[in-house]
Amino acid sequence: MRFTTATCCATKTRIEVAPSPNAVKQAIQWMLKLRESGNNITLLQQCEHWRKADREHELAWQRVVALHQDLDLRAIPGAGLALQTLETSQQRLRRRQALKLLGGVALVGSAAWLAKDMDSINTWTSDLATTTGERRTFSLPDGSILQLNTRSAVDLAFTDQQRLIYLKQGELMLSCKSGHPIRVRTRDALIEGVEGNVVVRQEADCTRVSVAQGNIALYPSADRQLLIGSYQEWRVDNMGAHRLDHVDMDASAWTEGLIVTRDMRLADFLVQVSRYRHGYLSCSDDIANLRLSGVYRLEDPEHLIQLLPQTLPVxxxxxxxxxxxLESVA
Structure with a gap:
């Protein structure tokens, strides 16, 4: 069951179909080749032939040219990997008219930044979603409260037979009301709660489950059930489910607009802050293991970053x- 809102407009709007991710990838490849070749005549002719071969090619080329007005594509050290990333970016291309959203943002460092940005949620294909830096609260049909953290998206399947939330990306907190069970499905596990608060975060290589209050059932596989109580945090990946003995961050603090750390590595802290801002944020290897403990407000990530040199030698x-x-002051 999908919850959508339809709108009507009396005036006709010209709708332009976005080029496919593959066409955009090819256009960027041509752009990079031309920039490196010094405007080789033969290569120019080959590019022209490619553009004329398909209307979608020309549309993709125009999008990349518009992007290039703001970005220098030569600044992508990992260009090959970055181009591979574009193949999986169909949702972003549809929502933001190809790569126009990246205008004014330098593609630098490596393809890792581009890959992170390409993972932004397509709000048009999800029942509920948030953008970068956004947190939202929803009342579900059964009275449960669902909170979504930054860059998160879910689909809802509420029927007479089941109440299911599919976490497609990001992080949620579910406050269950007593009554029939409500389930959360991720790539790695199924979580079932009856009453209480549970935080579920889907990462690139695992799902993290934290019970703030109450009890839940965790199913890391179809034939295994784990009963988890309050204040427990678990990691589920392709190796199974593992309880975390050391937790360096309060899993539910984001619902109050905070990051609360306990002896957290600087590199891991920056990964968390990066979720709430656009762009690329990193540190050099020699300071990656510096530790932070404290309470940090999420309302202004840039100000938060500015404060780090006041407490760390960076x-x-x-x-x-x-x-x-971030680099060492030495």
Whole structure:
């Protein structure tokens, strides 16, 4: 069961179909080749032939040209990997008219930044979703409260037979009301709660489950059930389910607009802050293991980053407004 809202408009709007991710990838390949070749005549002719071969090719080329007005594509050290990333970016291309959203943001450092940005949620294909830095609260049909953290999306399947939330990306907190069970499905596990609060975060290689209050049933596989009580945090991946003995961050603090750390590595802290801002944020290897403990407000990630040199022996190296790298003061 999908919850959608339809709108009508009396005036006709010209709808332009976005080029496929593959066409955009090819267009960027041509752009990179031409930039590196010094405008080789033969290559120019080959590119022209490619553009004329299909209307979609020309549309993709125009999108990339518009992007290139703001970005220097030569600044992508991992261009090959970045181009591979584009193949999986169909949702983003549809929502934001190809790569126009990236205008004014430098593609720098490596393909990792591009891959992260390409993972942004397509709000048009999800029942409920949030964008970068956004947190939202929803009342579900059964009276349960669902909160979504930054860059998160879910689909809902509420029928007479089941109440299911499919976490497609990101993080949620579910406050269950007593009554029939409500389930959360991720890539790695099925979580079932009857009453209480549970936080579920889907990461690239695992699902993290934290019970803030109450009890839940965790199914890491179809034939295994784990009963989890309050204040427990678990990691589920392709190796199974594992309880975490050391937790360096309060899993539910984001619902109050906070990051609360306990002896957390600087590198891991920056990964968390990166979820709430656009761009690329990293640190050099020699300071990655510096530790932080404290309470940090999420309402202004840039200000939060500015505060780090006041408590740690680090300095901010700004390559652009969006690309920040922390380095040692030594």
């Amino acid at each position: 300095r901010l190296n700004r390559h652009t407004r969006w690309w920040i790298r």
